[in-house]
Amino acid sequence: MRYLFLFIFLSCIYIFYEGLKKDPKEIPSNLISQKIPSFSLTSFSGTNFSDLDLKKNEVIILNFFASWCPPCSIEHRFLTKLGRNVSIYGIAKKNEHNELSSWLNKLGNPYTKIGMDYEGITSIDWGVYGLPETFIIDKDGYIKYKHVGPILERDMKKIKSIIKNLK
Amino acid sequence: MTLIFILLNLIFFNVNAIQPDEILENKELEKTARDIGKELRCLVCQNEDIQNSNADIAKDLRALVRKKLLEGESKSQIIDYVHSRYGDFVLFSPPFRIDTIGLWILPIIFFLILSFFFFRKK
Numbered sequence: 177m178r179y180l181f182l183f184i185f186l187s188c189i190y191i192f193y194e195g196l197k198k199d200p201k202e203i204p205s206n207l208i209s210q211k212i213p214s215f216s217l218t219s220f221s222g223t224n225f226s227d228l229d230l231k232k233n234e235v236i237i238l239n240f241f242a243s244w245c246p247p248c249s250i251e252h253r254f255l256t257k258l259g260r261n262v263s264i265y266g267i268a269k270k271n272e273h274n275e276l277s278s279w280l281n282k283l284g285n286p287y288t289k290i291g292m293d294y295e296g297i298t299s300i301d302w303g304v305y306g307l308p309e310t311f312i313i314d315k316d317g318y319i320k321y322k323h324v325g326p327i328l329e330r331d332m333k334k335i336k337s338i339i340k341n342l343k
Numbered sequence: 344m345t346l347i348f349i350l351l352n353l354i355f356f357n358v359n360a361i362q363p364d365e366i367l368e369n370k371e372l373e374k375t376a377r378d379i380g381k382e383l384r385c386l387v388c389q390n391e392d393i394q395n396s397n398a399d400i401a402k403d404l405r406a407l408v409r410k411k412l413l414e415g416e417s418k419s420q421i422i423d424y425v426h427s428r429y430g431d432f433v434l435f436s437p438p439f440r441i442d443t444i445g446l447w448i449l450p451i452i453f454f455l456i457l458s459f460f461f462f463r464k465k
Contacts, residue, residue, distance in 0.1 A: 181456075200389060206430035296403045297410075303428040305386035305400050 205322040207303050212238075212317050215298045217267070217291035220276065225291035230265060231317045235342045237264045238311045239287070240299055242271045243279030245307040251326035252283045255310075258327070259286035262339055266290040269299045269307060310335075314342045360397045365405055372412045379408050379418055383425055384433050392435065 207213070212227050219225035230236060239255060241248040255264060266287040268276050273292065293299050302311070312321040312335070321338050323331065361380075367373040380394030385401040393401040393408075404425065411421045425433055437443050 181460075184456075201387075203386060203432045204430060206426075206428060295406075296399075297407060300403060300407055300425075300428060303430075305429065 202324060203305065205303055205319075207311075207319045208322065210319055212311075212313060212319060213301045215291075215301055217293055217298055220268070220273070220287075220290035220292060225289055227317075229289055230313060232263070233315050235262055235315060235339055236313050237262055237339075238302075238313060239264055239266050240269055240293075240302065240304045240307055240309045241266055242269045242307055243276045244271065247326040248308045249279075249283065251308050251328070252286070254327045254329065254332060256284060256286040257332070258335065258339075261336075263288045267293050267298060267302075269293050269304070270296050312338055312342065360395050360401065361405065362402075365402075365409065367409055367412070372409075375418055376405070376409050376412055379421055380405055382422060382435055383408075384435055386429060386433065 212230055214227045216224065216226040230238060237255075237258060241251075243249075258264065264286050266289070268290055271292065271294075276290075276292075291298065302309075306324065308326055310323040310327060311319050312323075314320050320342060321335075323335065327335060361377075367376060377394060381392050383393045383404060385391045385393050385396035385398050385404075387398050387400055388396050391401075393404045407425075408421055411424070416424075422434070431437055431443070437446055439447055
C-alpha cells in the first residue's frame, strides 16, 4: 500500500514536470480537419470576399493580419516567399483601408485577395485570438494546419512540407 | 481612515473592464451577457474571464456575446458557439467527457485515499 502511494505521488510529480514544459500561450485550434467557416466580407478592392473565394480546388493559405501589428510586418517577407508556390489570401482585422493601403504599398502585396474584417467578427468565426495567424486549407476546403504568431525562417521548412504533402 | 476607505472600495467597487458604451439597455439581457462573460476565459491573458479583461479579444468577445443576445440567441447557444471556435480552453469549467474525466474524478479519489490514511486506526 505504501509503495502504491509513493507510485501515485511520483506519477503526479512526473505529470506536473511534463506540464511545465508546455507553452500555455499556445491554444490548439478547434477547427483543424473541419470545413472552413462561412463568411462574407468586403474585399480590399471593394468587391465581395467570402468562403467561396477560398474553395479553389487547390491548396491555399489564409493569413489573418493587420498593418497595425508589428509581427505581421516581420512575417511579411516570408509570406511573400511562400506566395511563389501557393496562393495567399488575407483577412485584415480591424484595419482602416488607407492604412492598409500604404502598408501594402511599402511592403508589397503577396495576397491574391484581402477581406476587410472591420469588426473582428470573422476573426472570431475562425477562432483567431492574436495576430498574425495563418491557416493552410486543402483542395476540398478543409483546414489542415494553423500557425499562431509570425511565420519566420525557422517555420518555413515545416510549412512548405505541409503544403507539399497536401498538393 | 485609509483602511476604511480601502475596505469600502473592496466591498463596493466590483472590478469590471466593461466600458459604459458596451452595456446593453435591456437589463435582463445585460445580466445574461455578464453571466456568459464570467464563464468564458480570455484567450490571451491566462485565467481572467472576458468580463474582467482589457484585452482586445475579450472586448471583441463581449461585443459578440451582446450582439448574439440581441439577435435572440440563448446563453447556451452563445457559449456553444464560442466553444466551437476556441475549444475547451475558453471554458472556465471544463466539460465532463471521457478525456476530461480525470479532472473531475481524481480529486475525489485523492480525497478518499487521504481520508482513508488519515482516519485509519493504528
